[in-house]
Amino acid sequence: MTAAVLARGVRVVLGGNEILRGVDVTAQDGEVVALLGANGSGKSTFVRALVGAVPLTSGQVELLGRPLGPAVRWERIGYVPQRVSAATGVPATAGEVVTSGLLHGRRLRPPRRSRTAVRDALELVGLADRVDRPVRELSGGQQQRVLIARALVRDPELLVLDEPVAGVDLTSQKAFASTLTTLAARGRTVLVVLHELGALAPLVQRAVVLRHGAVVHDGAPPQPTREHGGADHDHVHPHDPADDLAGEGPVGLRGWGP
Template sequence: MSEVAVAGRRPESGPPAFRVTGAVVAYDGRPVLDGVSFEVPRGEVLAILGPNGSGKSTLARAMLGVVPLLRGGVEVHGVPVRRFRQWNRIGYVPQRLTVGGGVPATVREVVASGQVARLRRLRLPGAADRAAVDEALATVGLTDRARDSVHELSGGQQQRVLIARALAGRPDTFVMDEPMAGVDAASQRALADAVGELRRRGHTVVMVLHELGPLRPLIGRAIVLGHGRIVRDGVPPRLSGAPVPEDGPDREHVHPHADEPPLAPAVPSLEVPRRD
């Protein structure tokens, strides 16, 4: 991946990429997150694990200000999330691709849409912007599908489009919600390659996962949720050795799901997946 695909410099010292303090979220009076607190230092690759219904996706959305907190707080790069405005620094990868309106969009068009937060109003994409799209497509192995409709792609290829869209915006912080759910082995490897490059460049990556798969060697820390609370924070659990809560944050299987009902995003550039 070249310097145009993602920001080339390593993150500077300063506040953590995310700080979550006493986060409480409830749906219809039912707690989904119950007093969650942790920090994500800049440059860390963090996995958020847990069984279905544990609050993984809700936590990721709360970190981006998409889900309102009942109590507690979230800071993004040292700024309360509701006052944070540098959304060009954040690359969000939702669970699935949604292209509405019935208008066919090409792979390249969807990837280029990831630059909206960076481009100033009324400014057309320049050579560097087009090169960033090219590099993002190459990173996920979809250069040869750039002119195809996204509707012609497999689920795994569509997930790669979402990753490329995030890369094209050249952020320094990534949040990925179940990027490996229901995707094929080739797409899992492509994701691992992309995350490995982001890690090498010192970017922050937070991934909601139900399995680790080929990402395991890249993840230095895992937070495991159970019933809306952190039950483990440290080295990613393994199938043998460290105990795993309930039935599955470390099981090696593909399990697409939606933890919680959909909510409208607070930030237009962030897309919230629909419930199955």
């Protein structure tokens, strides 16, 4: 068994602040690993460093057996950044945003018949009918789904997600968990940053907990502490939870794939 993600002694210094202080994280092929930690623990910075969006100060990263850089088979890696909005200055349709997910490495133009692949990816997240709609007209949850479709359109072997269910209600977290289960059953590796395990708890095989930029736990998923796990705990997110991933009924996020 090889490691889909192999990070050794990852140190990241940004603007004089040491965000990560020698982090080791491994995800074996086909494993579902959660990266947990409080706000400011460095978990988002870690996945951003992992995919090359933030430069490493020191340490080594290997993705799918290749050292971080041009040698990585980027077309086999799907990344969903933490994001509240997918809309920007100029209008862009959901289809155009997902099409950009077909580019990688030296492939600077979308392949032929990309339209079908894009429609299939949007189908997986229940937004096939919105392919020609501008993303700025979609709700926050729908925009998040467009970004997930952008990562899935290239049928990745390794999926890296940064808080994909932040601000999304429990029902849709469950739907999202069932899709991730399908992916994991197909032997795909998933590394997911989470604020709390929530509905993904049964799926996560291993959890890595970061605190102040260092790993403090690597093993079985931790049980939530009383104040977060209690039935009376009312977890308030800053986002609008009105839209949800399962909003379109049972179609939701079920079938992934060809």
